[in-house]
Amino acid sequence: EPEVTQTPSHQVTQMGQEVILRCVPISNHLYFYWYRQILGQKVEFLVSFYNNEISEKSEIFDDQFSVERPDGSNFTLKIRSTKLEDSAMYFCASRLGVETQYFGPGTRLLVL
Amino acid sequence: DAKTTQPTSMDCAEGRAANLPCNHSTISGNEYVYWYRQIHSQGPQYIIHGLKNNETNEMASLIITEDRKSSTLILPHATLRDTAVYYCIVVGTSYDKVIFGPGTSLSVIP
Numbered sequence: 001e002p003e004v005t006q007t008p009s010h011q012v013t014q015m016g017q018e019v020i021l022r023c024v025p026i027s028n029h030l031y032f033y034w035y036r037q038i039l040g041q042k043v044e045f046l047v048s049f050y051n052n053e054i055s056e057k058s059e060i061f062d063d064q065f066s067v068e069r070p071d072g073s074n075f076t077l078k079i080r081s082t083k084l085e086d087s088a089m090y091f092c093a094s095r096l097g098v099e100t101q102y103f104g105p106g107t108r109l110l111v112l
Numbered sequence: 113d114a115k116t117t118q119p120t121s122m123d124c125a126e127g128r129a130a131n132l133p134c135n136h137s138t139i140s141g142n143e144y145v146y147w148y149r150q151i152h153s154q155g156p157q158y159i160i161h162g163l164k165n166n167e168t169n170e171m172a173s174l175i176i177t178e179d180r181k182s183s184t185l186i187l188p189h190a191t192l193r194d195t196a197v198y199y200c201i202v203v204g205t206s207y208d209k210v211i212f213g214p215g216t217s218l219s220v221i222p
Contacts, residue, residue: 043212091155103155
């Protein structure tokens, strides 16, 4: 069964460093998303992406964040200058159209 | 904000059916009811969804009331591996994001 994959599974970085989280959505899907979950809190929407542009973004998704689909398979989330409060699980998701959104296993980001 | 309300937590004995309720009284005609679960910080896992009719798959059954204002997720024979947070979510037919509420924390007890 096709699934969304994410790398790395864990990332430790120093405050102020740039990180890139990578996702491979399900191959024929058209809509892509990033969510995050701070430890002990609920899953929060960050950004949606369709047709090579951002469809919607939340207040969390400020100028420090960017997304890119550099080729036909990868979907990346970049945090330019990480802050302590960026420590969280980051989930990628994709959907084909009006059907179900499928989530990846997540990347645990720890900013020291 | 989430458009659904769910109990904060529930217990279920292993092997018994787990019935998880959800209220979505403001649901509109083109919105689906989706259920996901999250097992201890893993990625949310899709379980089942429906529009009007009851649905069943290999994981669960979804019962939607005729007025569509509430639904129940049924895990017919709960196992310890079903211990998770279960999210009832209303999703439209556009490229809507998924808005997660706090969900129901289900504990399956031996």
